[in-house]
Amino acid sequence: METFERVYQKKWYILGNELDAFEKKYAEYNEVAHCIGVANGLDALTISLKTLNIGPDDEVIVPSNTFIASWLAISNTGAKIVPVEPDINTYNLDPQKLWNSITNKTKAIMPVHLYGQACEMDAIMEIAKKNKLYVIEDNAQAHGCTYQGQLTGSFGDINATSFYPTKNLGALGDAGAITTNNPILAEKARLLRNYGSESKYNNQVIGLNSRLDELQAAFLAVKLNHIATWTIERKALANIYHEQLKNIGDMRLPDIAPRADHVYHLFVIRTEQRDKLQQHLYNNGIDTAIHYPIPPHLQNAYKHLGYKKGAFPIAEKLANTILSLPLYPGMKNSDILYICDRIKKFYA
Ligand SMILES: *Cc1c(COP(=O)(O)O)cnc(C)c1O
8 A cells, every 4th residue: 555655646657766666676686687567478578579570480489388478479470389399297398399390490489487387498598509599488487486596587588577466476467577688688678668669759660558557566566575485485385285295196296307496386287087186176165277278279369370189299188187276375284285185085
């Protein structure tokens, strides 16, 4: 309420001090030189791609099992989407599979740190370097996550994140940001988010209207003070699941790649009896969810790409077998133990 009062009293709602302050604070937090606040995560991805001049003649590699926004951003530029299958156990982009997807039109790789686990960034960065490709991290689900001690959102040439309310760092509405160490890309992203306008009524490029407003920036600056604590909580809760649910039926828990950190945006398990387990938990008062039930290539929106069932078998298998168990800061240990108990009863 104090934050709301302060911003309201100033009567300056767009591109002001609150945004400047949050951008500095988030850049520091993410250990990058520049942060550019935008309206949402999809715009952050779209603007990142446009900043790199990616367009209709280019190809961008993206996971086959991501949230559809990763794909939509590529569509927004007119570039060709080149899906690559994930590792079935970590759910993240499999670097070994990147090689076969690179052509002379490939411009960029978009690793997505899905569910809060860092992709294998050493291998991905090395492949990108060898092939002179840009890297754009989709860090929407992994605020505060690291790979070999380096924060996700700081590896790529330019990276995007979302502060949608349910993300690990969430605004009280839509919001997103771009992070980069490159001052030229940062400048261009700033132009693009504000009509391509350098100064008022002076337009350099064809931009968007995608600004992170003062009120959301001010709220986010307050919430950023708590993210470290929330992340510790998420990890502690996830550890209970890991301990309690070892070797139960055919259930597979999320695998963590050797040098990757996991900030547990979601705790996603896998079982052939997914629908039955979900119903059983629902009957016991436990709400679960599926992230995501239909992979992008089988969505109506992408019918024109001509992918049939079976085109990306790992993404499809995941869509049919994954289940997100409840996990959020503030959840009690006893809640997790109750859920684990009900899961054990299901398999007994
Ligand atoms: C949420 C999300 C986005 C999009 O963010 P919005 O702020 O909802 O536009 C993009 N990619 C991934 C992986 C996401 O989870």
